[in-house]
Structure formats: C-alpha cells, structure tokens
Amino acid sequence: MRNSLDMMRRERTLLVVLLLILFHHISATKQHLCPPSSCGYITHITYPFRLQADPENCGDERYELGCENNVTVLYLNSTQYHVQAINYHNYTVRVVDPALQHHNCSSLPLRSLSRSNFSDTYTYSTDPYQAGLDPDCNWEYLSFEHIVFLNCNHSVRENGKYVESGECVKWDSKGYAYAVGGDLKAEDLEVGCYMKLVAPTSFRTFNKHSYAAIHRALAYGFEISWINLACQNHCPHEFCYFNSSSQTLVCDPFAFYGGILEAILVWLTGKILSS
C-alpha cells in the first residue's frame, strides 16, 4: 500500500518535471521564431529585447524598447535613454542620455546616474540591467567610469584632476566649474566645491585633462548588461560568469553545489539550534 503511494508520488513528480522541461522548451523556441525588428539605425532588435509594436510573445516585456521619431529608446525606471548599439555577443547595450549632443559641449545629461543606481551588488537581483558591480561575475570587462561635475567657490589649480569646463559649462556666475574624469576619491573633494552632476561613460581611454575629450566620452554613452538574464537562461541551476576572452558564458557547477551544501549546512544549523 505504502509502496504504491510512493510510486504514484514519484510518477507525479516525474510528470511535473517533464512538463516543466517541455514548457521551457516551447517558450524558448517561441522567442526565436520572432523575426528581428528595427528602429532607426538599430536594425537587429531581438530577444531579450522587443519593440512596443512587436507581437506579444516576442522578447521579454522587461526589455521593451520604444521607437520614437526613428530613435530607439530604452527605459531605466521609466527614464528615457537613447540606444546607440546592442551587442548580443557580450550581452551589452550602449545608451546615452537624450540631452547629450555630440557637437555641443554645453549639453549635459538631464539626470545624475552612477553605478550605485544599479543593484547588482546582489547576485540574485531581479533588475533587468547590470552595471558591473558583482565581482563574482567577472565584471571587470564592463567599462563604466564616472564623470563628476563640480562647482567651486574658488579656482582649483593645484589639483590636476580638476578640468575646467571653461565656456562650455557654467553653473552660476560666481562659481568655477570643473569636471573630473574617473572616480572622485574623498581626498580629491576640495573644500568649497559641490557636486552638481554624476554621469557614466564606457569610452575606454580618453584624455582626462581635456574637457572636449570628457564631453566626447559622455556623448559616446555607457554600457549596461543583461548578463543576469543570459546566465539564468544559459545555466538555470548553476553559477555562471562571462569569459571575456572567449566571449562565452561559462557555467560553474561547483559553485552551484557549493551553494546547495551551504543551504544544507544553514538548515542543519537551524535544526540543531532549535532542538
């Protein structure tokens, strides 16, 4: 009697597992039946992205892009950014603040944005985009540098990191306006200087002593990644990282079993403590 009940249970579990696999397979193939869409010069928009006008089952709704006046638009928390390039090999999309104009050094981003606006310090974060904070994921490949805009009540000549934005940017008539490329360390913040704006760039090497070069780097935009989703799809039950030299995702079962072992240990400890 007990045996047949066990067997029924086992069969039912097996059935559920099979159905799950089947369902996963169907939904995975569905995505790939959608023809790529295009908007302006972004011509091969495909999974996980979708355009608002695409059929419902295409792409992932969390990665829905807009197409406004022939410009592909990405939303970060409903703030608009213009898409410059999508790279499906390294899972990155390069975007730029819509207010930045290439040949106008007075144009500035509308909003401050930095790495800390992205929550990928947490491996299991459900944010759609990552900016490369989690060191476990081999993130160094993502270049994400900050440009800090400051306004000072005095001229700062002695600190070489402070680049005068000259005629391009003036915050108010009395102040001295500067930009600093790269992260601003606490010891670099001069007394009487206030942070006005922080904006990211992924331009790899630029002259950090020239405001024209800093502005060009800003107008190039910054890369964010959907690697967490790519990893979930590629190795659903394992830890995963990106090998930038082979440009592939690598599943790491040892880290996964390590995780299970840890969970069991935590559970056992809980049992022992509560008894």
Ligand SMILES: *[C@@H]1O[C@H](CO)[C@@H](O)[C@H](O)[C@H]1NC(C)=O
């Ligand atoms: C949109 O952009 C594409 C590619 O750059 C171009 O061929 C097309 O003429 C543009 N359409 C409009 C309405 O501007």
Ligand SMILES: *[C@@H]1O[C@H](CO)[C@@H](O)[C@H](O)[C@H]1NC(C)=O
């Ligand atoms: C350059 O940008 C500034 C600041 O956004 C703006 O006021 C100005 O009109 C722009 N100049 C041109 C030529 O577009």
Ligand SMILES: *[C@@H]1O[C@H](CO)[C@@H](O)[C@H](O)[C@H]1NC(C)=O
């Ligand atoms: C990023 O975070 C800063 C500080 O919390 C906030 O002022 C800013 O508006 C955020 N940026 C966006 C685009 O949400």
Ligand SMILES: *[C@@H]1O[C@H](CO)[C@@H](O)[C@H](O)[C@H]1NC(C)=O
């Ligand atoms: C999204 O909104 C949250 C809550 O306001 C904010 O903390 C975060 O910095 C925003 N992230 C981005 C990428 O704009």
Ligand SMILES: *[C@@H]1O[C@H](CO)[C@@H](O)[C@H](O)[C@H]1NC(C)=O
């Ligand atoms: C991704 O590929 C693009 C195009 O080759 C490249 O410009 C970008 O730097 C790469 N990004 C990363 C993080 O490897």
Ligand SMILES: *[C@@H]1O[C@H](CO)[C@@H](O)[C@H](O)[C@H]1NC(C)=O
């Ligand atoms: C600039 O501001 C700082 C701090 O508010 C103050 O100590 C300093 O005297 C001011 N310098 C000038 C030249 O106004």
Ligand SMILES: *[C@@H]1O[C@H](CO)[C@@H](O)[C@H](O)[C@H]1NC(C)=O
């Ligand atoms: C990354 O890929 C390269 C080339 O295939 C390989 O030699 C290297 O060992 C890989 N690195 C890691 C950490 O997997």
